[in-house]
Amino acid sequence: MNLSTPATATVSRRWLAFAVLLAGAFLPPLDFFIVNVALPSIRQGLGATPAQIEWVISAYAATYAVFLITGGRLGDLLGRRRVFLAGMTGFGMASLVCGLATSPSLLIVGRVLQGLSAAAMAPQGLASIHVLFPEHERSRALAVYGAALGFAAVIAQVLGGVLIAADVFGLQWRIIFLINLPIVATVFLVGIPFLPDTRSATPVSVDRLGVLLCALTLGLLVVPLVQGRELGWPWWLCLMLLSAPVVAVGLWCHEVALQRRGGTPLLSPQLASxxxxxxxxxxxxxxxxxxxxxxxxxxxxxxxxxxxxxxxxxxxxxxxxxxxxxxxxxxxxxxxxxxxxxxxxxxxxxxxxxxxxxxxxxxxxxxxxxxxxxxxxxxxxxxxxxxxxxxxxxxxxxxxxxxxxxxxxxxxxxxxxxxxxxxxxxxxxxxxxxxxxxxxxxxxxxxxxxxxxxxxxxxxxxxxxxxxxxxxxxxxx
The missing domain is CATH 1.20.1250.20 (MFS general substrate transporter like domains)
Incomplete structure (x- = not known):
């Protein structure tokens, strides 16, 4: 059955489809919050420095922030089903990298990959509400969506503590990442038939240079702020920090020029008004x-x-x-x-x-x-x-x-x-x-x-x- 419009989707199928998409909205906040309880165990297990512990959180959040808008636009352009499944696959693989990490650096790489994948899958559920549900059901769907995000934040801390204490299969802190794998597998084994194949009727192209400049601006801010204290603020970190506002100005100039050419910028210059x-x-x-x-x-x-x-x-x-x-x-x-x-x-x-x-x-x-x-x-x-x-x-x-x-x-x-x-x-x-x-x-x-x-x-x-x-x-x- 085609779920591209509310009229062609039965009540049960559209809620089942939404339940599958909610998994993609549930996992990103779950993995943001669940890791906090495990940080002391990670520090001891991998011999991580304080800066590396900060990176375990910041690398995920920063990557997710930069690519979140792009993930939504890719769903509009390429189809939300395809982008959701790609994001879910990437999230599972990145969770495996985190769970098997043998060094702080490898764990941080895994967290970056998790952030990228989360940015691809998370926006698709919210974007699909308008397509899946008639107007009288959308408020209920939005309430369920918000409750799922809130529940993820609530359950994450307790779940993390219980999993680490249980020391499942002797995995210690690694289980908080590996627990994602059965969730991802369930989505693929059970959920694929229910996923809608939808996209925007008026998709816009991705502002690639805008994304790059936005990522660079945030990187020039976050890297010095995390590493500066531990490295004694060498000149190159100070230079990175001073370069951040320069790149930010360059980003804004690019966005203004892109809109004047009739393109769709990542950050609309209309904000200035x-x-x-x-x-x-x-x-x-x-x-x-x-x-x-x-x-x-x-x-x-x-x-x-x-x-x-x-x-x-x-x-x-x-x-x-x-x-x-x-x-x-x-x-x-x-x-x-x-x-x-x-x-x-x-x-x-x-x-x-x-x-x-x-x-x-x-x-x-x-x-x-x-x-x-x-x-x-x-x-x-x-x-x-x-x-x-x-x-x-x-x-x-x-x-x-x-x-x-x-x-x-x-x-x-x-x-x-x-x-x-x-x-x-x-x-x-x-x-x-x-x-x-x-x-x-x-x-x-x-x-x-x-x-x-x-x-x-x-x-x-x-x-x-x-x-x-x-x-x-x-x-x-």
Whole structure:
């Protein structure tokens, strides 16, 4: 049966097709979050340096960010079924590389390949909703899609801890990557007959030079920020960092010229005509630095407090619960607080960071902080994110130029992934800079507090930008 249009797809088949596509949306956030619990085990097992541990997260997030928009456009151009299956195949092979890695460098290469593959398969599920479902079913499909992403973030931390503790087949941390293989195999064995073969009626070509310049800009930023502290900031890393804004200007000039020639740029110059939309995108760049929390909290729990991977995973549960409850209460929050909701959500996260900082600072070195304060702080981080994330994206989509909602959605997601990569690079580097001299329970705790305060500062800036971005068009601050 052809599933290219809603009219030709039975109810059961289109939901089965969507379930298969959801696997491609579920795996990328699962593999972003699940690795955090395993980082201390990876460091010990492979003898990785702090910078290499940061790369395990940043390499994945940065690659995913750069190629996410391109993955969506390739699906429009070549067919979403083909691109989805190519991405799923690549993700399985990259997971095998990660799971069998014998060195930190090989693991990082595997993570880059995972990011590339995730960027190919993840956008196809969201893009297929319009094709698979009639209008009255799309809201339900979007809700299921969002719940799948939230569930991936919630389950990842606990699943990672349980898998490592179980030491399945003696694989230790490697199982968190190899667990992807049966999921990929199931998609191919069971799901292929249900996958729709769809593509955009008006596909646009890929801006290859734009993609290259975007990747180069991000690379020139992330590489020095991750490696600089460990290598003592040699001249060539400083030169890379100084070159990043130059390449970024070159990227913008290319995009303007491409649009003038009638092409479709990766980053639309129309963004410059909407300062509040730009403010929203910059807010997103500061917002997802909370990714550094997952790295530093996991290391703090295991290296400073001696927690097991299972206990570490369980300590993330309040975040997951908060991130699930937050979106459920968002409609009521919007009715009460209106455009203030994104900023208020971020300020709740700031409060969570401050509570955790006080709790960790008040505890003796190597002793667990007050459990009630830890649960409250972690829960506020999740709840605040549940309020802020959907409303921040919605405020950006409301400012999208005519016909540009897809472009803005892609840019918003890329900005969030870029924020995750930079957050780990900058605040992860700060954590290790404070913790590294003695690397004792006391210094690790101090490093964690420093990272929390850095996250709180970034979220405060994001809140101010989000507030500006959400001002109604007819009003000014």
């Amino acid at each position: 909407s300062p509040r939309l730009l403010a929203g995108l910059v807010s997103a760049l500061f917002f997802y630095v909370v990714s550094a929390f997952f790295l530093t909290f996991s290391v703090y729990l295991q290296d400073a407090l001696g927690a097991t991977p299972v206990v570490t995973g369980l300590m993330f549960v309040p975040f997951g619960v908060g991130s699930l409850i937050g979106p459920l209460t968002t409609p009521a929050a919007v009715r009460c607080f209106g455009r203030w909701v994104p900023a208020l959500g971020m300020l709740l996260e700031v409060l969570g960071c401050l509570i955790l900082s006080v709790a960790v600072g008040a505890a003796a070195a190597g002793e667990r902080p007050a459990l009630a304060l830890m649960i409250t702080g972690v829960g506020l981080l999740g709840f605040g994110q549940g309020w802020a994330l959907p409303t921040l994206i919605r405020s950006m989509l409301d400012r999208a130029p005519a016909g540009g909602s897809g472009m803005v959605s892609g840019l918003a997601n890329s900005a969030l992934q870029t924020s995750a990569a930079l957050g780990v690079a900058v605040l992860g580097g700060l954590f290790y800079a404070v913790a590294a001299p003695a690397y004792s329970p006391a210094t690790v705790a101090h490093g964690f507090i420093a990272a929390l305060l850095g996250i709180a500062l970034s979220l405060s800036l994001s809140a101010l930008l989000a507030l500006y971005a959400s001002v109604p068009r007819s009003k000014s601050l």
